[in-house]
Amino acid sequence: MNKISVKTLYEQDFALWIVDTVSKLKAEEFNQVDWDNLIEEIESLGKKDKRELKNRLTTLFEHALKLQYVPLPDFYRGWEVTIKRTQSQLRDILKDSPSLQNYLLEIYTDCYQEALENVQIEYDAPFPDICHFSSDIDSLLTKKNLQ
Structure with a gap:
């Protein structure tokens, strides 16, 4: 061709x-x-993984905040399932691309702030302005209680 x-x-x-x-x-x-399109597609793969990591970490923080600060026990099981699933998805991304661990630490605070803003819209609860969840990646991605 x-x-x-x-x-x-x-x-x-x-x-x-x-x-x-x-x-x-x-x-x-x-x-x-077709080198131009091949290069573009390879570059987009890295960006996609970073976006996915950011989205998943934000979701993890959102549900952890709700679980700890929103007094709605009927919802706890669903939030726990979302936390467990999200931790698994984050582990999978980092297993495939271990170098993204540094990126996860770079976006940690921004993801928390985004999650905080999202849950504050949804619930009137005393959410902390400063992230108190562990920044240790292993703890963050394995523990049921993220503190």
Whole structure:
């Protein structure tokens, strides 16, 4: 395929573009690879993981705050399940990309602040302005009680 038809393939059928690109890489047909789009896709993978990490950490803090400060026992089990599931998802991301542990620590405070703002909209409870959850990654991602 020439360069114009490859870009058309990328725009028209992303899944087929992936198959085609992998096939060319395996066959070492490097001059046939759509490098611009391949580079863009690889860069977006790293950004996606970072966004996912941020979203999951914010969710973890939201549910931990609700569990500790919102007196609605009928909801506790659901919040506990969400905490457990979110911890597992965060562990999976960090298992695949251990270098993101540093990023998790970088976004820790921002995620807490976002979670705090979200739960303050939802509930009128005495949530702490300063994060009191452990910043130790192992504790944060394994303990039922995050303190």
